Amino acid sequence: MEIEPATIDSGGNGSGNVVASVRDLEVEFKTGKGIVRALRGVSLDIHAGEVVALVGESGSGKSVFGMSLLGLLQTSARPTIRGQVHVAGIDMLHGAGGVRRRVRQELLGAVFQDPLTSLNPTMRVGRQLLERGIDRERALRQLGEAGVPDPERRFRQYPHELSGGLRQRVMIAMALGGRGDIDQSRRRKKRHAPVVDLAGAEAAELPVTVAHDASDAPRLIVADEPTTALDVSVQAQVVLLFDRLRREHGCAVLLVTHDLGVAASIADRVVVLYGGRVCEVGPAASVLRDPAHPYTKALLAARLSVDGTTVRTDPMPGDPPNPLALPPGCAFAPRCSSATVECEVEPPELTPRAREHAGEVACLHPCSVGEADASTSRVAVTMTRVASPRPAGAGDALELVDVSKTYEVNGGGLGKAKLVAVDSVTLTVPARGSVALVGESGCGKTTTLRIATGLLQPDRGSVRWAPDGGRPQLIFQDCGSSLTPWMSIGMQVEERLRMLGVPKGQRQAKALDYLGRVGLDRRASESKPRELSGGQRQRAVIARALASDPKLLVCDEPVSALDASLAVRVLTLLESLRDDLGVALLVVTHDLAAARRIADEVAVMYLGAIVEQAPADVLFEHPSHPYTQGLIAASPTTEPGRLSPTLAGEAPSAIGERHGCAFAPRCPVATEVCVEETPEFKVRGAGLPVACHHA
Amino acid sequence: MSRMILVRIGSLMVVLLVLTLAVFMIKAVLPADPVRAAVGAQASEEIVQAKRHELGYDKPLPNQYVRFLGNVMHGDFGDSLRTRRPVLDDINRYAPATIELALCAALLAGFLGILLGLWSAHGGRGSGSARVTMLAFASAPTFFLGILLLLLFYGRLHWLPASGRLSNKHVDSGPTGFLIIDSLIHRNPGELVDALQHLAIPAVCLALGPAVAIGRVLRSSLLDVMRQDYVRTARAKGLSEWMVVLRHALRNASGPALSMAGLQVGLLLAGVVVVELVFAWPGLGLYTQQSIQQADFPAIIGITLVLGIAYVAINAIVDVMQLVADPRLRVVGRAVA
Numbered sequence A: 001m002e003i004e005p006a007t008i009d010s011g012g013n014g015s016g017n018v019v020a021s022v023r024d025l026e027v028e029f030k031t032g033k034g035i036v037r038a039l040r041g042v043s044l045d046i047h048a049g050e051v052v053a054l055v056g057e058s059g060s061g062k063s064v065f066g067m068s069l070l071g072l073l074q075t076s077a078r079p080t081i082r083g084q085v086h087v088a089g090i091d092m093l094h095g096a097g098g099v100r101r102r103v104r105q106e107l108l109g110a111v112f113q114d115p116l117t118s119l120n121p122t123m124r125v126g127r128q129l130l131e132r133g134i135d136r137e138r139a140l141r142q143l144g145e146a147g148v149p150d151p152e153r154r155f156r157q158y159p160h161e162l163s164g165g166l167r168q169r170v171m172i173a174m175a176l177g178g179r180g181d182i183d184q185s186r187r188r189k190k191r192h193a194p195v196v197d198l199a200g201a202e203a204a205e206l207p208v209t210v211a212h213d214a215s216d217a218p219r220l221i222v223a224d225e226p227t228t229a230l231d232v233s234v235q236a237q238v239v240l241l242f243d244r245l246r247r248e249h250g251c252a253v254l255l256v257t258h259d260l261g262v263a264a265s266i267a268d269r270v271v272v273l274y275g276g277r278v279c280e281v282g283p284a285a286s287v288l289r290d291p292a293h294p295y296t297k298a299l300l301a302a303r304l305s306v307d308g309t310t311v312r313t314d315p316m317p318g319d320p321p322n323p324l325a326l327p328p329g330c331a332f333a334p335r336c337s338s339a340t341v342e343c344e345v346e347p348p349e350l351t352p353r354a355r356e357h358a359g360e361v362a363c364l365h366p367c368s369v370g371e372a373d374a375s376t377s378r379v380a381v382t383m384t385r386v387a388s389p390r391p392a393g394a395g396d397a398l399e400l401v402d403v404s405k406t407y408e409v410n411g412g413g414l415g416k417a418k419l420v421a422v423d424s425v426t427l428t429v430p431a432r433g434s435v436a437l438v439g440e441s442g443c444g445k446t447t448t449l450r451i452a453t454g455l456l457q458p459d460r461g462s463v464r465w466a467p468d469g470g471r472p473q474l475i476f477q478d479c480g481s482s483l484t485p486w487m488s489i490g491m492q493v494e495e496r497l498r499m500l501g502v503p504k505g506q507r508q509a510k511a512l513d514y515l516g517r518v519g520l521d522r523r524a525s526e527s528k529p530r531e532l533s534g535g536q537r538q539r540a541v542i543a544r545a546l547a548s549d550p551k552l553l554v555c556d557e558p559v560s561a562l563d564a565s566l567a568v569r570v571l572t573l574l575e576s577l578r579d580d581l582g583v584a585l586l587v588v589t590h591d592l593a594a595a596r597r598i599a600d601e602v603a604v605m606y607l608g609a610i611v612e613q614a615p616a617d618v619l620f621e622h623p624s625h626p627y628t629q630g631l632i633a634a635s636p637t638t639e640p641g642r643l644s645p646t647l648a649g650e651a652p653s654a655i656g657e658r659h660g661c662a663f664a665p666r667c668p669v670a671t672e673v674c675v676e677e678t679p680e681f682k683v684r685g686a687g688l689p690v691a692c693h694h695a
Numbered sequence B: 001m002s003r004m005i006l007v008r009i010g011s012l013m014v015v016l017l018v019l020t021l022a023v024f025m026i027k028a029v030l031p032a033d034p035v036r037a038a039v040g041a042q043a044s045e046e047i048v049q050a051k052r053h054e055l056g057y058d059k060p061l062p063n064q065y066v067r068f069l070g071n072v073m074h075g076d077f078g079d080s081l082r083t084r085r086p087v088l089d090d091i092n093r094y095a096p097a098t099i100e101l102a103l104c105a106a107l108l109a110g111f112l113g114i115l116l117g118l119w120s121a122h123g124g125r126g127s128g129s130a131r132v133t134m135l136a137f138a139s140a141p142t143f144f145l146g147i148l149l150l151l152l153f154y155g156r157l158h159w160l161p162a163s164g165r166l167s168n169k170h171v172d173s174g175p176t177g178f179l180i181i182d183s184l185i186h187r188n189p190g191e192l193v194d195a196l197q198h199l200a201i202p203a204v205c206l207a208l209g210p211a212v213a214i215g216r217v218l219r220s221s222l223l224d225v226m227r228q229d230y231v232r233t234a235r236a237k238g239l240s241e242w243m244v245v246l247r248h249a250l251r252n253a254s255g256p257a258l259s260m261a262g263l264q265v266g267l268l269l270a271g272v273v274v275v276e277l278v279f280a281w282p283g284l285g286l287y288t289q290q291s292i293q294q295a296d297f298p299a300i301i302g303i304t305l306v307l308g309i310a311y312v313a314i315n316a317i318v319d320v321m322q323l324v325a326d327p328r329l330r331v332v333g334r335a336v337a
């Protein structure tokens, strides 16, 4: 493989420490329906040791940008690419395949969203690490650096034997491979051969560095949504890890994320993408504290937060731009409250911000500093609903009393082991009430839901529904796929009505009525599911569920797959349904902010058992259980530079016998009694039930 | 994993038991009288009765089955009516020729299948039309294919011989009966080349169908696997496309192809009978064919059992290979929660 030494910019000379440089990048995909313009002229320099956060809604082009830095756009699809992408001076678009490959191997690291699918399931972790072209010793050291306990053992395991958090750490350890220099590595490989090197005679004199040094790390890590699939506690740990690696190895990080909170915690610079163009770029502090672009502002306003302030009205009406038909002018114009006619002429260019602010913005009418915009102001929500007296004799929509569910699974050896998925859960959802069940993945939330809806029989305990409401309706996490693909949305609602015995003549009108309630018009009703956006499909599923006139809607992670603005919209919709139709809600989520937004009452689950239950405000303002406290603290905020304190460890496996408090191994305030005695879930000091000896 | 293999062996036993029962029932309901066949048409009634008693045919069916099972377990399938030798001896004599042919064909099918799968998944130049041609070949009946190849390579080009396992100038003098191995033992390259030339057309004939079937399944699962996230990871690591395919994609795509290979074994065994007939290949297929013509039931039953065992055993091996290829399958009954 031929590398022209002249083209290699070894950093620190000439180009001012620029690791990666992207100029006027345009990427188009030809699809069956037309041309998707994924990126439309994006330029960005990434400097050594810098963390750049790339934020934007789904489809804004974030991943395409990341893949182009890796020089991998061409392999997965055949897009039309214009512009330039250089990493360490090497052309990642048109360079020879072998050279680009070496850049990936030695200078770049990559971490992707889903750690389970991103690791080869049929190859041991160790071999996958060694493929980075490093030796065993270094691989083990990298595992240790990425916070993988007991690297020797993990080295021999398969990905499916690791938890989600550990898998992502393995991905990060793998990204840490590489030597930070193509030239050096080439020389090192030829160590035993007579040195006839391109770099000339002096190069032969240079001592070969074998020892680990600071440059023994990639120059740039491209992390595409590295924390999105993880629980809050693990997410905070991974963010901390990136921060440490950047400081210890000086590698730059491109952090692609749709969560401004994650961006805020470690980014030096924030780049906001909209419709394939950069709409704002600048130091994290100024972009997040004083956004200049109306879109950034709306994005910040739409973000659900655990601190109890939330948006009053929809901060971003309208839908994300259709990539097949982008408007000629500013892509945000159809949703922008400050839009004028000039905005629709041509896309605004990035220009430096006014006065003391660093950064650039692509907007003709940027928001001035500190401008209070009525439509996006955040207000503290007061949960008056809790106080309002329950309608007399309304009864409960759902009553779970002491339900338990245990599975038999194969233990380590040949024996069977017990997996306690749900452990004596008692939960009541009052009529017209809303209850959220929160906890880390694997804590038994979904099993509880399945029991609540009658899809699963509990081993013990009783389930009672409202006497006249029938079976509660369940709305799944990935609910778009629960729609029948070849039937129009309206037909699917009518079909549900037919099953309920609604006479033929009334079905269509009723279906349109239900669809109208969730904000879908006649046109949407005539569409097939694939013709709708993710948010519209979600609403269609809700409309279909409403058709059976349930007294209780049960939602499994209703917003975790949605962008901030869509999430707000779905939660607002659920809330209005409850107020207008009197449907009670039981929402399961690992997103604490969403729970706070939607629920009167929140129950926290840990390893199959409820450990704390309280009205939402009380729980978030004065959490009693150390686990609840840890979860809330670990949730990211948009405060620039605030690294969330982490909750140690990960949710343990639910297999096996238990002694004492299940949370004790991770609890910062555990004492002896915690290990010996299981704390009862009962009313304690604060007057609310909690399962902790020291609450 | 060892436990899963034990489970497999257990189910293999059950399948074999069912197979013997089936064969026994067929034997019991057949109009042909094995006793009469054994003693000859002219034998007196006493002799027939004596023989009937000796062979246990006067006992109730369940007893007969137990006796049959016992015999089978000892490898005693009775004597062939045609050759008058124990069926097992006959099978031992003809088996090496068939095993050699089937094994070569299976290896060829696997090799061609992988090649075809890789090539067509990669979408290289000409892979589309090649796929159509291969498909046409694969859907042609084996005997038709055999005759076609024979016409071309023997009739027209005179490159390859038409029938048998060796030319007259060589004789198979043991010791294994596998000509490739024997010729190596004899250090006789001429014999080896001769044997391989004879093997070529029949083996290709047998292999083409399964190869195309395996190739097609491999292609679709490869295309699927190449879209997976871990392939993206492998590329991002800086592996060459070659490495990505060989190390990451092929193994993960092998599951469906292995299942298909297991299915194809049955077809291959059926094809052996036809191919041996077309090419006068002195193996079990030819033996079966001749036994059928003469209603030689002990021989037919013996062959059926042996082929059945081979089929079940090969599929068990395929299953174990799948376990080896995919560590996730080794976990029995994962938690549903």
Ligand SMILES: Nc1ncnc2c1ncn2[C@@H]1O[C@H](COP(=O)(O)OP(=O)(O)OP(=O)(O)O)[C@@H](O)[C@H]1O
Pocket: A029, A030, A031, A036, A037, A038, A056, A057, A058, A059, A060, A061, A062, A063, A064, A065, A076, A077, A258, A323
């Ligand atoms: N291989 C492809 N073929 C066709 N269109 C594509 C392809 N890859 C991406 N696109 C389109 O390019 C646009 C940008 O996609 P991209 O994946 O970069 O978005 P994103 O910002 O990463 O979104 P998300 O937050 O959902 O990951 C989208 O409209 C997408 O549909």
Ligand code: SF4
Pocket: A293, A294, A295, A330, A331, A332, A333, A334, A336, A337, A338, A339, A340, A343, A348, A362, A363, A364, A365, A366
């Ligand atoms: S350019 Fe116009 S439409 Fe676009 S964001 Fe600015 S004000 Fe809104």
Ligand code: SF4
Pocket: A625, A626, A627, A661, A662, A663, A664, A665, A667, A668, A669, A670, A671, A674, A679, A691, A692, A693, A694, A695
């Ligand atoms: S009981 Fe003890 S270990 Fe458990 S949460 Fe309370 S303080 Fe922590």
Ligand SMILES: [Mg+2]
Pocket: A062, A063, A064, A224
């Ligand atoms: Mg993406």
